[in-house]
Amino acid sequence: MQLLDTLVGKALRRETPTREEALAVLRTEDDDLLDVVAAAFRVRHHYFGRRVKLNYLVNLKSGLCPEDCSYCSQRLGSRADVLKYTWLAPEEAARTASAGISAGAKRVCLVASGRGPSDRDIHRVADTIAAIRRDNPGVEVCACLGLLGEGQAEQLGEAGADAYNHNLNTAGDRYADICTTHTYQDRVGTVDQARAAGLSPCSGLIAGMGESDEDLVDVALSLRTLDPDSVPVNFLMPFEGTPLESEWTLTPQRCLRILAMVRFVCPDVEVRIGGGREIHLRSLQPLALHIANSLFLGDYLTSEGQPGAADLAMIRDAGFRIEGTGETTMPAHRKDAVTPRKRGAGTALPPNV
Template sequence: MDITTLGNEVLQGKQITREEALWLYSQPIKELCEKADEIRAHFCSNGFDLCTIINGKSGRCSENCRFCAQSAHNHTGAEEYPLLSAEEILAQAKKNDEQGVLRYSIVTSGKRLSDREVEQMCDTIRQIRRETGISVCVSFGLLNEEQYRKLKEAGVSRVHNNLETSRRNFPNVCTTHTFEEKICAIQAAQAAGLSVCSGGIMGLGETVEDRIDMALTLRELGVKSVPVNMLNPIPGTPFEHNRRLSEWDMCRIAAVYRFILPDASIRLAGGRGLLRDKGKSCFRSGANAAISGDMLTTAGITVETDRELLKELGYEVRYGNE
């Protein structure tokens, strides 16, 4: 087995196995990243899917995710507020639309929005769709198919719901809901006719096997937008002392994910601002999408800065594979 042969098989349509992915993970970084970038160019050309998010409801979350600044179980001093008004969410949508951002995601804390909150957000989303050309994504927790259908009718195109980690490791990250509940919510969104954005966080104490297994689960689910977050260890969370990953750690993950998910948008997300090169090396190692602007509770990288970087790398901002 060698990287070139395995990469060429992926280019011809082969799905690599778990064993092959684990083997790839231990291979020389330069050759691995170069082949991953070739696979990216073959399946995705020079397209780069750029999105932004807004923290539509912050803090007081009932769930005990050990990485999260917004969990009521953690003591981080994160800002707390209920659902933002339609005016606040619309104003940010218009700003991002004017900057050429493709997708705008409304993210809310909590296990799931109530039916009343879903109706409120549907009104807001209809207004965004009337007044802008931006695509609307939502991350509203563990909703059911009926709720997702209402959101789709209101104009939502994509649902975000991170697996966070592998099935094996998930209980080490959260115990107030299960990995299977995540899977059910993703499948409910797909049944409602919505595309799904789902990935995870690297640096939660997971093994290489966990990283590979999460990617394989995403492949089984047919997910085409895969956020790869790097843990930003937040003081006051149980993971505040976790080791921060390096740029080369993230490049290796992006490259192996490209082999596993050859036509997906591999999206650098939270924690990118901690990287010295702001993700540039990852964008040459198989990654071809990003969340721009601020994250939920931490600062990010401005859309203007990202657009300059993408121009330098020869990328064109456009929608990735659905």
């Protein structure tokens, strides 16, 4: 297909596809799906070879969130049957993280429910980072704590965090349809704060929330403009007891098209297969590895994932290899463009007084 040759050429030159070209990827026929995957693989292989980066989630604080994000099982008013608990002790969180690291995870993602952290919460996370690094000095640590206040990104950097995740989730024009307690611009502002503090920005989307093709392309193009280092692509898990519990619209083929579209729009960033891959991609998960170069290992925040051993076998059987802790995920041109953080290598914050 001429479209795919055009998209590959633009991606290898790091040029942005047009909105119409990105939309055309989502509207390709099933007969052309393997061609789409093969074209996306050419881009993925050019920047990342056959490496797969493994990430591991640690849920530091679960449930009881005051925000009303309609996709989330932890939202205000959720009737979903999920665990609810306050902050894990640092040593307990470190033990949980070590389980993922020992299985091959290169990055630990520390997540906490809520609108955003208090200064006391930042100190809790700092202590947790220190506990993780004592036994795993080479691991990357990403924090995902909600909307950041003034100076909090800098504090996380001083505590040893490498990255900060805050997803855009959907197109700006429809953000109010899925959340009313904060705005799309609040999310953009938090990603900008993280970048300004020297943290590697991570921001992605959720597909399957009733959005249109145009919405998916618009959020992907917005992410291209925001220029995060990693882009998680999540597929809605319609938890019973949430407003989107009936949204079962995704097919494995559509998930692959969405991943391919994101790869063409964001060709040289870490595209990560996020939550929902098991239930929506199903037996086509190995094909997704030809597009994305990263995935979450094991369980998610409030739901079980595919067993870690099955993930590792899938990666091997598909002919890929796990990226090691001594390897840099980002292509050289992105790595060289990053301004080094002005922080220590994981120094603890002073006591919160």
